[in-house]
Amino acid sequence: MQNELVIKNGLVLLEDGEVKTDVGIKEGKINQIGDALEGEKVIDATGLIVSPGMVDAHVHITDPGGGYRDEWGYVTGTAASAKGGVTSFMEMPLNQVPATVDKETLDIKYQAGENKLKVDVASFGGLVPFNLDGGIQELDDGGVAGYKCFLGSCGDPSIPGDFQNVDDYTLYEGMRQIAKTGKVLAIHSENAPITDKLGEIAMAKGATTLKEYVATRPAFTEVEAIRKAILMAKETGCRLHIVHVACKEGVEEVVKAREEGVDVTCETCLHYLYFATEELDDIGPVVKCSPPIREQSQQDALWKHVQAGNIRFITSDHSPCTPDLKDTDAMHAWGGISGLQNDVDILFDEAVQKRGMPLKQFAEITASHPADLYNLDQKGRISIGKDADFVLIQPNAPYTLKAEDLEYRNKISPYIGREIGAQVYQTILRGQTIYSQEIGVTDKFLGEFIKK
Known part of the structure; x- marks a missing residue:
């Protein structure tokens, strides 16, 4: 089954533990989990933690x-x-x-x-x-x-x-x-x-x-x-x-x-x-x-x-x-x-x-x-059928937080000036990249209100 996107080679946090594997995404959902998956687009997550x-x-x-x-x-x-x-x-x-x-x-x-x-x-x-x-x-x-x-x-x-x-x-x-x-x-x-x-x-x-x-x-x-x-x-x-x-x-x-x-x-x-x-x-x-x-x-x-x-x-x-x-x-x-x-x-x-x-x-x-x-049943897990929401974490990558790093309108935070030992490398919402270190935060508004 063809995937629109595959996240490859990452350490993926599944419900029963972490495993180095690939995750396939189609139409905003997690479509496949396994080795050697193919997709129209590929994100190489080598060295990264792939977390929900x-x-x-x-x-x-x-x-x-x-x-x-x-x-x-x-x-x-x-x-x-x-x-x-x-x-x-x-x-x-x-x-x-x-x-x-x-x-x-x-x-x-x-x-x-x-x-x-x-x-x-x-x-x-x-x-x-x-x-x-x-x-x-x-x-x-x-x-x-x-x-x-x-x-x-x-x-x-x-x-x-x-x-x-x-x-x-x-x-x-x-x-x-x-x-x-x-x-x-x-x-x-x-x-x-x-x-x-x-x-x-x-x-x-x-x-x-x-x-x-x-x-x-x-x-x-x-x-x-x-x-x-x-x-x-x-x-x-x-x-x-x-x-x-x-x-x-x-x-x-x-x-x-x-x-x-x-x-x-x-x-x-x-x-x-x-x-x-x-x-x-x-x-x-x-x-x-x-x-x-x-x-x-x-x-x-x-x-x-x-x-x-x-x-x-x-x-x-x-x-x-x-x-x-x-x-x-x-x-x-x-x-x-x-x-x-x-x-x-x-x-x-x-x-x-x-x-x-x-x-x-x-x-x-x-x-x-x-x-x-809170019964957000499409969220919270890397599991087939769930929303394809991921954070790719770069471990052992220290940086010092600066005010200009913050996306807040009012750039104040007690964490400014602190050394943080890991970084968010990429964020994906329903299969769409909404942040990456390469391009920054998307200018698109892809979010939705969840109504229960």
């Missing part, structure tokens, strides 16, 4: 901005995704204005991304106090792949249509409704009353450093919120996913609940596995996020949980902003990190090259596990 394109399950794009947050966007965000080897991502229902909470706002989001996507995008719908009267079902009908809510404080009350964190009743009733859809509720778990008050006290005392900021969001405030979410999941039968867990105690709560039969999983983010509290003030507010980056001992414990399989997958929690929102003291700076473009290269270096993670597990935590959780 990453599925980053936690990305904020902030388009449309509604006149409030217009300096973000799909064009540059999905270009960074392509350059970074992320062929699909799950987009959060905030920081867009209006937030994605019902049919009308979901349609506005789809319109905002029309002809602007360089990778495929699946959507979260929001759970907020003002969409319990039909909004949850409208989002399901509109094709969201999952739902998201905040227990920690979020949104700007002065902006009409901005996102809001849930109260206890909204969490309970929202879980009851979401359970009926069969989809997953992803939760930002922090105790808002405690962290907000600790933050107020710290600022009143003149706090300005990242170390002081971290102290206002202690680990127990994460754990308490995770316990509450798990209790509500037990009561409602809602499938549950805890996003960006930053402490070992939070992971332990998830492990315990799973052993008790609760359908709950968790993720952590690359920055929690890379940075530690002890170095934050030397870096500056560009590395501020919520939950905060904790001490080195927590990072070490998170890596152990990743390697043990207790953390289902890794995400970027990419949350860009304009430089002025970081150009202030730590207590007032934007709480988000731009990391989407460096998901694959840094994680491959840190997990595989430095810590010896098996390549099979690398493919699982970057692609198959997030695809499975």
